[in-house]
Amino acid sequence: MVTAVLDIWIPVLICLFGFAIGSFLNVCIYRIPRPDMSIHSPRRSFCPACNETIRPYDNIPVISYLLLRGKCRHCRASISILYPFVELATAGLCLGMYYRFGLTLELLLALVFVAVLVPIFVIDAQHYIIPNVLIVTGLILGVVVVCGIAYRDSDVWYLLVRLIGALAGGLALWLVAVIGSAILRRKAMGGGDIKLMALIGLFLGAWPELAMVIGFSALSGAIVGTILIVSGVKSRESPIPYGPFLAGAAVVVLLWGDSLWRLYLQSVGWH
Numbered sequence: 001m002v003t004a005v006l007d008i009w010i011p012v013l014i015c016l017f018g019f020a021i022g023s024f025l026n027v028c029i030y031r032i033p034r035p036d037m038s039i040h041s042p043r044r045s046f047c048p049a050c051n052e053t054i055r056p057y058d059n060i061p062v063i064s065y066l067l068l069r070g071k072c073r074h075c076r077a078s079i080s081i082l083y084p085f086v087e088l089a090t091a092g093l094c095l096g097m098y099y100r101f102g103l104t105l106e107l108l109l110a111l112v113f114v115a116v117l118v119p120i121f122v123i124d125a126q127h128y129i130i131p132n133v134l135i136v137t138g139l140i141l142g143v144v145v146v147c148g149i150a151y152r153d154s155d156v157w158y159l160l161v162r163l164i165g166a167l168a169g170g171l172a173l174w175l176v177a178v179i180g181s182a183i184l185r186r187k188a189m190g191g192g193d194i195k196l197m198a199l200i201g202l203f204l205g206a207w208p209e210l211a212m213v214i215g216f217s218a219l220s221g222a223i224v225g226t227i228l229i230v231s232g233v234k235s236r237e238s239p240i241p242y243g244p245f246l247a248g249a250a251v252v253v254l255l256w257g258d259s260l261w262r263l264y265l266q267s268v269g270w271h
Contacts, residue, residue: 014098018091019061021115025090026083028119032134033127049077061087082122090118093251100255105152109145110254112138113203117247120196124243130192135199139166142202161205169201169210170194176214193242200250208261209253216249217242 027045031037045054052074058064065084072079097110116138124130142162150159177189201210221242228234253260 010103011095011098014094015091018094019087021094021111022087022090022118023059023061025115025119026086028134029082029086029122029126032119032131033123033129047072047074047077050075061091086118086122090114093118096255105145105149109142109149109203112141112145113254114251116141116199117250121244121247124192124241124247128190128239128241130190130196130243132192132195135192135195138199139202142199146202162202165201165204165206165210166198167201168206169213170198172210172214173197189242193246196243196246200246204250204253204257209257212253212257212260213246213249216252217245220248221245 028039030048031039045059046052047054049072052072055073058068058073062084065079065081068079070079070081071077093114094111097107097114101107101110116134120130120134123134146159146162150156173189173194177194180189197210197213200213204210204213221240224245225234225240228238228240229236234240
């Protein structure tokens, strides 16, 4: 009976936690790229159109957006659909990580990873930057949780693999950037992408996870880039942020990497 109740309520609580984190990430997404703001100042959420403080009952994730029909209560300016999308995506990812890892330290590591990747995805897509504060925060929290897992299992090798992953990830993408720049004769990749790959290596490990992330991100980036160019949204010279593709590929590998790698080995005849 108790187990059945927990099976129902734990996913609900995980979802609510995800919505709350998503709401906070919306604050990070809006404020971090703006030099005149921080996540601490101003202390209360406000409408970007009229600067009126948003009341707590108008700041409930997703629900307030629906009740207000996507408009500010004070000035009736439209509220970007990005806000509920981020909240829904974060809650969905948190729930997916729970079903993948259960109530473990690995779940905590995955949730930290998600909380860093979501704002990186959106900020890079909007502003073509990957803020150092997100990378540094992710690295610090990641190392702390990784050390906790290694201590729990008395497994120093686990810690070494993650540190090697961070080094290998940054180095691998740096080499890709150097080779790409030489071929294209222009800057092929920003430093933020290299730092992000180091972060991904810390959270996922070195092999084969990094290879899958690079492969999936390159494939998805090429497909989306081609669609944008063919449709006229972008030109061949227009920059296309790579961070969202790295972040998306990292989530795919985190959730289904083991199954995808086994499927690949079977497809090439390695059992």
